[in-house]
Structures are given as C-alpha cells and as structure tokens.
Amino acid sequence: MKFNWGTGLAIGMFCFIGFIMFMVIKMSTDDKYEYDLVVEDYYGKELRFQQEIDAEKNLKLFSEEITGKKTTEGYELSFPKTEGEIKGTVNLYRPSNKKLDFIIPLELSEDKIVIPEAQLIDGRWDISVEMTYQGKDILFKKSITY
Structure with a gap:
C-alpha cells in the first residue's frame, strides 16, 4: 500500500473525529463533570x-x-x-x-x-x-x- 498525503489526511481526520467523540461521551457520562440547569422550573x-x-x-x-x-x-x-x-x-x-x-x-x-x-x-x-x-x-x- 502506498502512503501519500491523501491517506495521511484521512487518518488524521479519523483520529481527530475519534478524539472529539471520546471527549463528548466522557464529559456527558462522567459524574465528575456535572452540569445543572439554572433553575428547575x-x-x-x-x-x-x-x-x-x-x-x-x-x-x-x-x-x-x-x-x-x-x-x-x-x-x-x-x-x-x-x-x-x-x-x-x-x-x-x-x-x-x-x-x-x-x-x-x-x-x-x-x-x-x-x-x-x-x-x-x-x-x-x-x-x-x-x-x-x-x-x-x-x-x-x-x-x-x-
């Protein structure tokens, strides 16, 4: 397989999207990163x-x-x-x-x-x-x- 700039760009974008998805899931499910509404009602x-x-x-x-x-x-x-x-x-x-x-x-x-x-x-x-x-x-x- 030949590794050119297009392949490198695709791998880089895939890694970046994977990192962003990991952070979104971690922040929304971990109790340490809690967020609240300003008021309930x-x-x-x-x-x-x-x-x-x-x-x-x-x-x-x-x-x-x-x-x-x-x-x-x-x-x-x-x-x-x-x-x-x-x-x-x-x-x-x-x-x-x-x-x-x-x-x-x-x-x-x-x-x-x-x-x-x-x-x-x-x-x-x-x-x-x-x-x-x-x-x-x-x-x-x-x-x-x-």
Whole structure:
C-alpha cells in the first residue's frame, strides 16, 4: 500500500473525529463533570416574573435601603427600622453548584440577619430576600462575591 498525503489526511481526520467523540461521551457520562440547569422550573419562574418586578418596587415601603457587609461571623444584612413585623426567607443561590444553595428563615434580631460564614464558600452568591411587610410582598436581590 502506498502512503501519500491523501491517506495521511484521512487518518488524521479519523483520529481527530475519534478524539472529539471520546471527549463528548466522557464529559456527558462522567459524574465528575456535572452540569445543572439554572433553575428547575424555568418556565414557571418566567410566568411569575411580573410578580417579582412588583415585589421589587415595594422596597420603597422602607425608609432606608437594605445593606449588606462582610463581617467576621459571616455576611450581615441590615434592614431599616420598621414598625411592623417582617416575615420571609433568605434564599442563597450559588450559580456554579446547586448543591450549595440553601434557604434561611428571616428572623430579625436588632434589624439584622447574619448568614453564617461556615455556609458561605468562596465565590459568587445571589441573595434574594422574599418578605412580607404590611401585607405586601417585597423582594430584595443582591449578588455578592464572598
């Protein structure tokens, strides 16, 4: 058999296609290379989007802004002083790994809530505080890098 440039090109293309197929199969079947959807119920969340916009507008009910800062104990969210009770949840979403997501009930002591440092792994976190104040839904969102 005579080995010319056409044969070499065909062998090279065959090896390249084989390598690509091997990597596609390995990445899609190996648990080490896990990938997640951003949210499980994408379409349902999209339908509730207008409610989220209205809840964010209700932040104007507070006299001051909700602020956050990194402390030695964790991440502290400070709420403005209010006359009524605030009830809700603090959702922490990790874009890179849904296994790290968690929810904390909103229980204010001294108008502050501290998210423990032990639960916050370094990286980006999306915080959303869903609360009810004076019978209205309020939503506060913030992205932090811890």
